[in-house]
Amino acid sequence: MTDPEPKRLRSGHWLLIGIVALLVVGIFTVTRRDRDPDDKADGVTTAPTASAPAGPVCAPKVAETGQSIRQGLVNFGIVVTSDCPQAAVASQLDVVAIGTDGKELTGDQAKARIFLSAVLPGQRLGAGGKLLVDINASIKNIRVSVSNTQNVPADAFSSWPTVHVADIKHSGPDSSGHTQVxxxxxxxxxxxKPCDPTYYLLLRNGAGTLIYGAAATGSEPSFDERLPSGIDWAKAEISVAMGTPPLGTVNTQQLTCQ
Known part of the structure; x- marks a missing residue:
């Protein structure tokens, strides 16, 4: 005759397994409730980020462009303005050179991208840089498109000082053809102290047409450039763009150097 005891033990084992499973589910549920993402742990704060705009995004407008070319090197300048009621942040300026035939010029560095961390309501801001095209290329102008702008309340930048560059001086050209500005x-x-500044040199001719732009970083604006002829130094300006370019969603504390 077969002993029935092992069967009773197996049934008891199944009962114990069921009880343990219920206990595990209960502990897991309590743990998940304790870790509810809406609950904040003591002493932990979350950095503020930009809220999704209620309406269409308001982006800066390209008010002026200009350039000069020498042996395939294009130095360009840009002026953007903003009539947005909020700050326009994280704007991306994509720049491409246009040939005399109306087509985009090609080359490994025929396109450039400039990030403007913040353009405040009513602000006028300059930018500039370089493109490298075919040495025999002829250029008609540059084309600039603005994208990726986000809007945040302008009072996020209330700690920023008013900044401008005065007493612009130049010397040269030296024996290598470079002028220091x-x-x-x-x-x-x-x-x-300006918040993570980038300095943009904008130069014009006697008619006031923008013909050159360049960028520099550091504690003070300083440029070493091979410049075109016909510059009216009375019209020279150096623009100051401030802020740390954000990656992804805007963190206003990081952006404003707080």
Whole structure:
């Protein structure tokens, strides 16, 4: 005759397994509730990010462009303005050279991308850079498109000082054909430090047409450039773009150097 005891043990084992499974599910559920993402742990704060705009995004407008070309090297300048009620942040300027036939010029560096961290309501801001095209290319103008702009309240930048560059000076050209250009940064309040500045040199001819642009970083604006002829130095300006270009969703504390 077969002993029935093992069968009873097996049934008991199944009962114990069921109880343990219920306990595990209960513990997991309590743990998930304790880790509800809407609950904040003591001492933990979340950095503010830009909220999704209620309406269409308001982006800066390209008000002016200009360029010069020498042996395939294109130096371009751009002026953007903003009539947005909020700050326009993280804007991407894509720049391409257009030939005299109306087509985009090609080459490994025939396109450039400039990131403007923030353009504030009513602000006028300059930018500039370089393109490299075929040495025999003829250029008609440059084309600039603006994308990826996000909008955040302008008061996020209330800690920023007013900044401009005064006393622009130049010397040269030297024996290599380079001209050095410098300027003095003026802030209001005077003790303020600009937030991660990039300096853009914009040069015009006697008619006021923008013919050259260049970029520099550092504590003070300083440029070493091979410049075209016909510059009216009375019309020279150095624009200051501030802010740390964000990656992905805008973190306003990081953007404003706080």
């Amino acid at each position: 410098t300027g003095t940064v003026v802030t209001d309040p005077s003790t303020a």
